[in-house]
Amino acid sequence: MQRHLISAADLTRDDAVLILDTAEEMARVADRPIKKLPTLRGRTVVNLFFEDSTRTRISFEAAEKRLSADVINFSAKGSSVSKGESLKDTAQTLEAMGVDAVVIRHSASGAPYRLATSGWIDAVVINAGDGTHQHPTQALLDAFTMRRRLIGRDAGLGQDLDGRRITVVGDVLHSRVARSNVDLLHTLGAEVTLVAPPTLLPVGVETWPCEVSYDLDATLPKSDAVMMLRVQRERMNAAFFPTEREYSRRYGLDADRMAKMPEHAIVMHPGPMVRGMEITAEVADSERCTVVEQVANGVSIRMAVLYLLLGGNEPAVTHTRTTEEK
């Protein structure tokens, strides 16, 4: 496994399965009365959030605290960044305070990569979402959720998603979740189909390791999981689609469409959902929808990633970490 987690594409199949398996162990911690491991005691993790994202930040924070790390939360609003401080200076300031890992969320694609490769800092960098590029822990928690639901909690251990058919629907163009999922699911052996209006697919998508379709109804019966992406209403102002209603009619998931899915198939959403836009309340609240589970799984996945990248020398988990300690 590489020293940083920047892109889902950097993970090998074995890396990814190791993270999923480790996350299952971490999930058991959540079932204990005291939900805490001493693994990262004395290590400091900063959550460096240049973009508002309460859910992701809280998820990382919960994961860090359950591993007993010291946590510093940094949000760009009201900080020196709003006074014009550069990413480099901010990162170096934090590192000077003795930070072991930086969890970074940034609106600029590539910002975590720059942080990890420019020689600005030595800390481990974990990408918590950069622009429209990548969101690797989201892809991991999605894969974790799929494996649990489609294979089983114990049966899934050591397994990938070979042959599972995953459909991702919505604003692929602006979605780091879609990019990360295509990369990781492909690595795990799944067959991915992207469904979107042509305006919301990037030029160049034809080279991605997945299928592309404009027809949701034709794809649903062949799906083991359907992941609905958030579609921002503002997109219609830039002529990506005519109206909210038309988008919902053509690409939204309602009960009638859900009925076309196989019995076992699940509905996923990275949140936050726009109810009435890409997903109806009826579907969102149904048994088949895993939104809340995804949130819980997110904490386990982030614990596993932090554990493996930062300190996992405990014998409980064996892994192929090749990076040296700082």
Added chain:
Amino acid sequence: MSKILIRGAKVLGGEPQDVLIDGETIAEVGTGLSAEGAEVVEAGGKVLLPGLVDLHTHLREPGREDSETVLTGTRAAASGGYTAVFAMANTFPVADTAGVVEQVWRLGREHGYCDVQPVGAVTVGLEGRKLAELGAMHESAAGVTVFSDDGKCVDDAVIMRRALEYVKAFGGVVAQHAQEPRLTEGAQMNEGVVSAELGLGGWPAVAEESIIARDVLLAEHVGSRVHICHLSTAGSVEIVRWAKSRGIDVTAEVTPHHLLLTDEMVRTYNPVYKVNPPLRTERDVMALREALADGTIDIVATDHAPHPHEDKDCEWAAAAMGMVGLETALSVVQETMVDTGLLDWAGVADRMSFTPARIGRAGGHGRPVSAGEPANLTLVDTAYRGQVDPAGFASRSRNTPYEGRELPGRVTHTWLRGKATLVDGKLT
């Protein structure tokens, strides 16, 4: 007046000859010339070219002296073998009045490293709405003949048409930065396979090509000449080729970086590769080389764009667009065009001196290396190969994409009207 004898230089890459400079002019070209009373420069088989002319340079003064000044920029030019540069208008204040262009022109004369020919803005403040006083800039001491809103596209078709028509009165030319603004909102890199993967906003080829297509048709309609800045796509080449075949008076330039680098470099997210127009694909690079070789693209222009370190030492989206180019241009052209067999040194002289001088009406520059001509000359050690080291740049800025890359060729001497500005690779 002092005499200089350049002995054994391959003039335009031909057989070794001697060139005698007397004062500001070339006195004699031949073999076995007498060295009496002359300082001798042993060329030893180096290639002698007419002083290079850059139709597209950003000198940043006035306004951004932290990235470049007329002095540092012209020293960089002399270092790279240039004897004349056209300074783009996007300064602060914008070069849209006679006062600003005269200031820039005068600074160039005073420093004496390289003639500076200011480019005037087409529209007031580069805003694309109202024509700047083009006639006044032409009649000023700076004698502006090239007008450009470079950095921004003159996207209003009526303003572009009027500008093309208006400058005919004094033989001017409009140099268009072809970029359809709506198609490039938020653009960060070439739109294609790489941008899709990296999640960076795309700058589609069609945004360049559609403007070029429109402008060559406008130029044809009003009978004007038009120049296309930094052409970067295979499709643009096709349009210019078609326009020339129709007899439209269009000229085009390509930058050294578009002849060498592709959008694959952006995978590093290193903003040193961030430039406008963006680095394109391998297919585009090959089409540009071929077009420069066959004359569809007329010239190489550097688009030398200095930026301070902090504007590149950041995340991609926050970084400034542009690269320095004056000190590496000839090496890149040798690497991509000469060493590949696409162009000989006479061809390089044409694309980097004769033709840019003709397009910009730079009197005294881009002249043949023969008796009676102004002694604007560049001596190049074409056998040299070495790594690019930005620490050695004369430019105030270091934003080169070639750091550590091995490139051929090194300019050892430059003469501006008989006065050496560069000797043995060192500025005078």
